[in-house]
Amino acid sequence: MDTAEILKKVRQIEIKTKGLTNHIFAGEYHSAFKGRGMSFSEVREYHFGDDVRSIDWNVTARFNTPFIKVFEEERELTVMLLVDVSESSAFGTKKQDKRHLITELCAVLAFSAINNNDKVGVIFFSDGMERYIPPKKGKSHILFIIRELLSFTPKRKGTNLKETLRFFNNATKKRSIVFVLSDFLSGDYQDALNIASKRHDVVGVHVYDQRDKELPPVGLIQVSDAETGDVQWIDTNDRQVRQYYERQFAQHAQYCKNAFLKSGAELVSVRTDEDYVKALQTFFLNRA
Incomplete structure (x- = not known):
């Protein structure tokens, strides 16, 4: 996207997400995190x-x-958004890709935070820390974050949440509300998550696409791993292949759920072709 397209997209996201924040999540964000700081x-x-x-x-x-x-x-809290910008986050087959959904979710959370007079910061990560935006207040800061989410190009393709959490743990001493937005296609991050959850209020947002979960029976297709570049042919008409694929996703989703549960953190799942408003509402209300 060129500059004009990015600015237009920023405005569209601002109108949509700010409206949600003002009319749907008004008060719910504050209720969800009161007493957390x-x-x-x-x-x-x-x-x-x-x-x-x-x-x-x-x-x-x-x-x-x-x-x-x-x-x-406390008069103000610090909200940190840990945003997965790895290659797999660009995947999407229906309504939108995972990265676009993550951008909208970040915008909703960021506008909710500044309405509550909180500071918002961002860490972009792949298989390393890509960029750190220090926490600040104000609408202009949020619009800057949205613009960066839309235009940022990562240097790496993989995902390493463990190193990202380690960086965050070392860089952030003040207790914060931390949203980790990712498909969590990473190696083991349990220990780093445990440490982060003891110091901060951590919430994972598991973003996934329908085709991450299941394959349609469309015959022999070539698939590639967006993060490693590995390519292979698979027969999607083979029922056992499709069942194996579904089991792999189920195991991965269960690992994510268990990891956050063990650490004392929370996890909410959002699919790219489903309405994220209901998922966020349910999450906020359950914490209130």
Whole structure:
């Protein structure tokens, strides 16, 4: 895309996603992450109806009566978007490719964040860290991020989430809300995810295409791995081939789910040809 096309696309995405943020996700983002960025204020006696998870057991034991910790919500949070720009993210067969969906999701999350007076930063990653955009506030910053999402060309093709999370863990000391938007076609990232989830509020957004999950019976076709360049012929009319392909996706999806569950993080899945609004609404409401 040339500059005029990029600016036109930025405007289209702004109109669509800002409208969703203002009319559909108004308040839901704030409710989902309230109390996620909290600072300690004081200790007071427990009252009926207080959350028992807030009990300060050391003070309770000292005075032989229940006390709870009181926290104040921080005035601003930092939202980091970890965006997969590997070659596989350019894949899509119906409504849009994964990268375009990721761009829209980032825009919705970013506009929601600035409406909540939060800062937003971005890390583009492939099989290495491609680009870091420091967290800032403001509409112009969000439009800059969208423009970069549309025009950025990665230097590498593969995916290495482990190294990306390691970079993030080292570079970001303040507790943040972290959205990892990817198809997660990466090697083992469990340890790095565990560390990130202890320090930050981590949410994975698994973006996939229908053809990542299943093959149509269209005969003998040549397929290539977008990230490695490996090419092979497969017979899609063979039922066992199609079943194997579906099992591989199911195993990969289960690995992603288990990895986030084990780390204490959360994962939401969105398909390229399905409405992401419902998926985000359900996610926000479940956290509220």
